[in-house]
Amino acid sequence: MEFALTTDSLAKRFGSGPTSVPALQGVNISVRRGEIYGLLGPNGAGKTTFIKCLLGIVYPTGGSGHILGLPLGSIRAKEKIGYLPENHRYPLHLTGEQVLRYFGKLSGVDSGILKKRIDETLGLVGMSEWRNMKVRKYSKGMMQRLGLAQALINDPDLIILDEPTDGVDPVGRKEIRDVLTHLKDQGKTVFLNSHLLSEVERISDRVAIMRQGEIITEGSVEALTSKKNQYEIRVDSASIVQTKAALGDALHSESDGLIQAEFMSTEELNTAIDKMRSQGVLIESLIPKRSSLEDLFIELIGTPDLHRAN
Numbered sequence: 427m428e429f430a431l432t433t434d435s436l437a438k439r440f441g442s443g444p445t446s447v448p449a450l451q452g453v454n455i456s457v458r459r460g461e462i463y464g465l466l467g468p469n470g471a472g473k474t475t476f477i478k479c480l481l482g483i484v485y486p487t488g489g490s491g492h493i494l495g496l497p498l499g500s501i502r503a504k505e506k507i508g509y510l511p512e513n514h515r516y517p518l519h520l521t522g523e524q525v526l527r528y529f530g531k532l533s534g535v536d537s538g539i540l541k542k543r544i545d546e547t548l549g550l551v552g553m554s555e556w557r558n559m560k561v562r563k564y565s566k567g568m569m570q571r572l573g574l575a576q577a578l579i580n581d582p583d584l585i586i587l588d589e590p591t592d593g594v595d596p597v598g599r600k601e602i603r604d605v606l607t608h609l610k611d612q613g614k615t616v617f618l619n620s621h622l623l624s625e626v627e628r629i630s631d632r633v634a635i636m637r638q639g640e641i642i643t644e645g646s647v648e649a650l651t652s653k654k655n656q657y658e659i660r661v662d663s664a665s666i667v668q669t670k671a672a673l674g675d676a677l678h679s680e681s682d683g684l685i686q687a688e689f690m691s692t693e694e695l696n697t698a699i700d701k702m703r704s705q706g707v708l709i710e711s712l713i714p715k716r717s718s719l720e721d722l723f724i725e726l727i728g729t730p731d732l733h734r735a736n
């Protein structure tokens with residue numbers, strides 16, 4: 427498996443002595459090439475510090491890592507990385523196109539192809555129409571999309587985004603998600619930080635949850651949110667008693683005809699269905715239980731202090 431980025435016990439302590447802040451406490455993360463990876467955590471968890479260590483903006487005080495096969499902070503790796511900083515600000519008197527020209531030159535895009543790259547990236551983020559408008563007039567969503575275009579101007583292999591949808595309305599967030607999915611389809615790797623759970627849940631292949639500088643869980647959204655062999659069963663009201671008897675030990679609870687059950691295996695589930703059907707029970711629905719990432723988060727962090735993204 428080829429990784430776009432890996433860290434090994436990455437640590438960062440701001441300051442020294444009793445007032446120092448341990449922002450990262452031995453973080454191990456591996457991001458596969460071609461995936462969308464979401465780093466989640468409440469404000470102050472260390473997400474931005476992690477990204478800054480990846481990019482060499484902040485020097486780690488411990489551990490190591492590789493990005494696109496090169497050591498963290500390597501200048502050569504940066505040529506193939508796109509970065510959207512948290513709360514970025516562009517000069518308000520520039521137009522969207524001028525911002526991209528400026529950043530394109532800064533990141534060393536060849537002047538012969540810069541115009542083409544500007545056209546492409548503006549098209550990709552759906553901002554072609556507003557290329558000649560001054561960014562002063564841009565909405566937060568337009569600003570973020572311009573930020574995405576800026577992160578893509580050098581045609582990077584790895585795109586690192588710090589809170590890309592923060593402050594953006596639902597329509598704008600959907601547009602940003604679509605751009606990120608498109609990038610993945612093109613084979614790019616996307617690493618994003620967010621405190622917005624449902625955003626990350628929708629687009630990430632894998633996520634990690636960070637708390638106080640530590641990764642407390644990591645995996646595919648699917649694996650983290652599925653409750654194995656737990657089902658919600660609805661039957662016709664005349665069959666509730668027979669259903670409960672047929673379920674035996676698998677029965678968890680019943681309320682208003684909605685039955686919660688947990689089986690040892692898929693075979694046991696099917697045996698129970700056979701039994702119910704043979705007794706004439708009319709099954710109206712059978713739905714596997716899935717917790718949301720938010721449920722998991724509350725379970726792990728203990729407080730729902732994240733903003734919901736609707």
Ligand SMILES: Nc1ncnc2c1ncn2[C@@H]1O[C@H](COP(=O)(O)OP(=O)(O)O)[C@@H](O)[C@H]1O
Pocket residue numbers: 440441447448449467468469470471472473474475476
């Ligand atoms: N330059 C800095 N100097 C001192 N402390 C910092 C600095 N940057 C971040 N921190 C602290 O490190 C911790 C992690 O911050 P940050 O990485 O910004 O978290 P997040 O992005 O998850 O909100 C916080 O306690 C923050 O106050």
Ligand SMILES: [Mg+2]
Pocket residue numbers: 473474475512588
């Ligand atoms: Mg941050």
